[in-house]
Amino acid sequence: MLRAELHRKLGDFSLDLALEAAPGETLALMGESGSGKTATLRLLAGLLDPDRGRIALGEEIYFDAATGARVPANRRSIGYVPQDYALFPHLDVYENVAFGLRAQSLRGPDVRDRADAALTRFGLDSFARRRPSELSGGQQQRVALARALVMEPRLLLLDEPLSALDARTRGEVLGELGEVLGALTCITVYVTHSLREAEAIGNRILLLQGGRIPTHPSGDNPGSESSAPSSGPQPAPRS
Amino acid sequence: MEVALRVLAGLGAGLLVALLALPLAALFLKVRPETLLAKLSDPVVAAALRLSLETALLSTLIVCALGLPLAYLLATRSFPGKRVVEVLVELPMVLPPTVAGFALLLAFGRAGLLGRQLDALGLHLPFTTLGVIVAQVFMAAPFFISPAAAGFASVDRRYLDIASTLRASEPYSFFRVMLPLSLPSLMAGATMSCARALGEFGATITFAGNMSGRTQTMPLAVYMALESDLDGAVVLAIVLVSISVALLLSLRHLHAGFLWRSGDAPRRTS
Numbered sequence: 322m323l324r325a326e327l328h329r330k331l332g333d334f335s336l337d338l339a340l341e342a343a344p345g346e347t348l349a350l351m352g353e354s355g356s357g358k359t360a361t362l363r364l365l366a367g368l369l370d371p372d373r374g375r376i377a378l379g380e381e382i383y384f385d386a387a388t389g390a391r392v393p394a395n396r397r398s399i400g401y402v403p404q405d406y407a408l409f410p411h412l413d414v415y416e417n418v419a420f421g422l423r424a425q426s427l428r429g430p431d432v433r434d435r436a437d438a439a440l441t442r443f444g445l446d447s448f449a450r451r452r453p454s455e456l457s458g459g460q461q462q463r464v465a466l467a468r469a470l471v472m473e474p475r476l477l478l479l480d481e482p483l484s485a486l487d488a489r490t491r492g493e494v495l496g497e498l499g500e501v502l503g504a505l506t507c508i509t510v511y512v513t514h515s516l517r518e519a520e521a522i523g524n525r526i527l528l529l530q531g532g533r534i535p536t537h538p539s540g541d542n543p544g545s546e547s548s549a550p551s552s553g554p555q556p557a558p559r560s
Numbered sequence: 561m562e563v564a565l566r567v568l569a570g571l572g573a574g575l576l577v578a579l580l581a582l583p584l585a586a587l588f589l590k591v592r593p594e595t596l597l598a599k600l601s602d603p604v605v606a607a608a609l610r611l612s613l614e615t616a617l618l619s620t621l622i623v624c625a626l627g628l629p630l631a632y633l634l635a636t637r638s639f640p641g642k643r644v645v646e647v648l649v650e651l652p653m654v655l656p657p658t659v660a661g662f663a664l665l666l667a668f669g670r671a672g673l674l675g676r677q678l679d680a681l682g683l684h685l686p687f688t689t690l691g692v693i694v695a696q697v698f699m700a701a702p703f704f705i706s707p708a709a710a711g712f713a714s715v716d717r718r719y720l721d722i723a724s725t726l727r728a729s730e731p732y733s734f735f736r737v738m739l740p741l742s743l744p745s746l747m748a749g750a751t752m753s754c755a756r757a758l759g760e761f762g763a764t765i766t767f768a769g770n771m772s773g774r775t776q777t778m779p780l781a782v783y784m785a786l787e788s789d790l791d792g793a794v795v796l797a798i799v800l801v802s803i804s805v806a807l808l809l810s811l812r813h814l815h816a817g818f819l820w821r822s823g824d825a826p827r828r829t830s
Contacts, residue, residue: 421726
């Protein structure tokens with residue numbers, strides 16, 4: 322279970338929101354540019370610290386302003402796919418995917434087995450020795466996803482993963498991505514500004530506006546597909 | 561008016577190029593190939609050449625080994641006195657070399673600031689080969705540290721962020737992300753630093769003296785030969801120029817080879 326309460330001043334606006342998500346759930350966080358979507362992911366990943374608040378993933382407390390607890394980004398079980406993928410330009414596809422495994426000092430054969438399995442899973446075997454610059458946008462997106470998922474994270478953060486693709490590719494990749502995310506047992510937070518993507522990918526949609534999740538008088542978030550409260554713990558069944 | 565300006569600019573540029581090229585041409589025209597070969601085996605010339613290459617290489621290695629962590633700190637951390645350290649690092653670039661040599665004497669000479677302590681350790685820097693290396697390190701360090709720090713600072717923060725979400729520690733990120741992505745700047749810095757060490761004159765002669773085989777590097781040998789052996793001076797100068805040209809060419813070649821690292825991988829969407 323992910324339970325996060327985030328407060329952070331960002332330039333001229335402040336981010337104040339609470340999130341909850343259960344394992345296997347995909348939470349679509351939807352909002353316009355500058356609404357605080359990327360900052361939310363960076364706070365969850367540990368790349369940015371909240372001014373106040375608390376982040377807990379299962380039993381682990383990643384951040385708690387009250388007690389001063391703070392787990393650095395490299396000790397969190399989090400996979401992060403940024404908007405532009407940020408594939409290491411000097412490493413080939415295989416080394417990009419194996420990067421995190423090697424960072425954990427896993428044994429050579431374990432690194433090979435897991436990296437090979439991830440490449441096969443995402444149909445990247447034949448691109449293993451290519452540099453990121455030699456790949457199409459869709460292929461780069463799959464490498465970024467494979468690199469994050471090979472680490473078996475408990476929380477997967479995706480920041481507008483389709484925005485770097487052209488319209489035609491976006492349609493194709495959306496279906497593939499939905500299938501991949503649907504099969505995951507980890508919690509996924511999917512940031513997008515597209516309602517179509519949010520509906521196709523998310524079990525639950527949260528609308529982020531100016532750093533907040535507004536609620537209707539009824540208490541519902543206007544973006545939520547289900548009638549669950551905006552930060553409600555109960556996930557809607559995957560459609 | 562426009563034509564006149566163009567002619568004037570062309571003349572100015574041509575004059576400067578001529579000023580840069582003519583002295584070099586004069587050097588190469590001065591000596592006959594057979595004299596060049598004969599002088600290269602002259603013991604004094606050979607000793608200066610060997611000493612210069614050995615000390616310049618060693619001082620470059622020291623500059624790189626000690627400069628790398630300092631450049632990383634300057635590029636990635638804020639700490640009290642950082643501006644002072646930055647100025648200190650850059651100072652030798654603008655300091656008159658003889659002043660640097662004199663300051664080195666006052667610090668590490670027998671009667672200097674640390675003279676007694678160094679004596680107790682059995683270390684004698686002034687007028688020794690070790691002193692040559694210290695003088696070269698002092699003068700050449702900024703030529704490595706400044707570009708290295710700039711190279712580290714220019715590595716896109718996104719790659720380091722991603723590395724940390726992939727459980728990489730800071731040292732791991734340094735060796736697998738920061739270092740390879742800054743390699744062009746580091747190589748350029750090391751090459752410039754080596755060239756500076758090789759050409760060092762003022763600080764060396766002031767701090768280490770001018771003893772053939774021990775502290776007489778090539779620039780010093782050129783200066784001495786000017787008085788007694790003009791052919792020898794020309795040969796030494798040609799060797800120095802050739803090494804400098806080779807270093808510059810290798811720098812350009814390296815830069816071209818690393819162009820792919822300079823930015824984001826171009827993205828094709830299909």
